[in-house]
Amino acid sequence: MSTILKWAGNKTAIMPELIKHLPAGSRLVEPFAGSCAVMMATDYPHYLVADINADLINLYQIAAQGADDLIDCAWVFFSEDNNAESYHHNRMQFNTDTTLTALIRAALFLYLNRHCYRGLCRYNKRGKFNVPFGNYKNPYFPHAEILAFAEKAIRATFICANYDETLAMLRSGDVVYCDPPYNGTFSDYHTAGFTEDDQYHLASILERRSSEGYPVVVSNSDTSLTHSLYRNFTRHRIIARRSMGVAAGDGKVAAEIIAVSKPCYWHGFDPAVVPDNRITYEVRT
Incomplete structure (x- = not known):
């Protein structure tokens, strides 16, 4: 099952490897x-899913609350003539019409994602979505994906928050997975961007949360900076397909790391290996 959105850095292709490193827990x-x-x-059992991009979280909240309504509304836009003129009209409406309902805005965001160049999500400094028309012959309408998402989202809470705020909400039994904009690659998913200072700040928070006993898994580029930032984590190097941030002739693949915090004792918890080689935490009685 693919995802609702086309997305730079989508983890679908590497999930067979990534899932090996995600420990069991009560909430991801x-x-x-x-x-x-x-x-x-x-x-x-439960998920807390956050992002600083309000349009992204709005789409997920709308899909979770009313998948059929989203499908009906989005199909109106997908049914229009598939050309640059229609695309630019809808993009202008998305960027300028302050009266749009949350449902229509979510439907437009989905339309733009599936019709824009490479499914990029990019904003200018004024907060306007500015990705050009993709000129695809038959943009895919993710009907089945929306329905599957809504079914899974029953277990999830979606919030618009930055990583600092989200990581302050951890509770006993949580597992953290971070997939930030990669070091040295595209980072304009939001007007604020994601700077090298953010890379340092995120890593310092994750180091602290790891020392408190929370299992932490991080994906990032395989660079000297990420090796330094996650030097106290176990780093696994993988080769992944990448459509952006790869030099011509590199075969559209790049080296990445999956950094995994080392298990530690905390607040009466014991690490125990379970049959699928994941790590779980059980309270001592």
């Missing part, structure tokens, strides 16, 4: 929602 916390591929491919 994701400060960077992205395509929600990890939520869709895992089976945690």
Whole structure:
């Protein structure tokens, strides 16, 4: 099952490898929602999914609350003539019409994502979505994906918050998975961007949360900076397909790391290996 959105850095392709490193827990916390591929491919009892991009979270909230309404509304836009003129009209409406309901805004966001160039999500400094028309012959309408998402979203809470705020909400039994904009690649998913200072700040928070006993898993580029930032984590190097941030002739693949915090004792919890080689935490009685 693919995701509702096309998304740079979508984790669907690497889930067979990533899932090996995600420990069991009562709730998976994701400060960077992205395509929600990890939520869709895992089976945690509960999820806290956050992102600083309000349009992304609005789409997920609308899909969770009323999948049929979203499908009906979005199909109106998908049924229009598939050309640059229609695309630019809808993009202008999305950027300038302050009277749009949350449902229509979610439907337009989905339309723009599936019709724009490479499914990019990019905003200018004024907060306007500015990705050009993709000129695809038959943009895919994710009907089945929306229905599947809504079914899974019963277990999830979606919030618009930055990573700092989200990581302050951790509670006993949580597992953290972070998929921030990668070091050295595209980072304009939001007007604020994601700077090298953010990379340092995020890593410092995750280091602290790890020392408190929360299992933490992080994806990022395989660079000297990420090796330094996550030097106290176990780093697994993988090769992944990438459509952006790869030099011509590189075969559209790039090295990434999956950084995994080392298990530790905390607040009476014991790490125990379970049959699928995940780590779970059980309260001592």
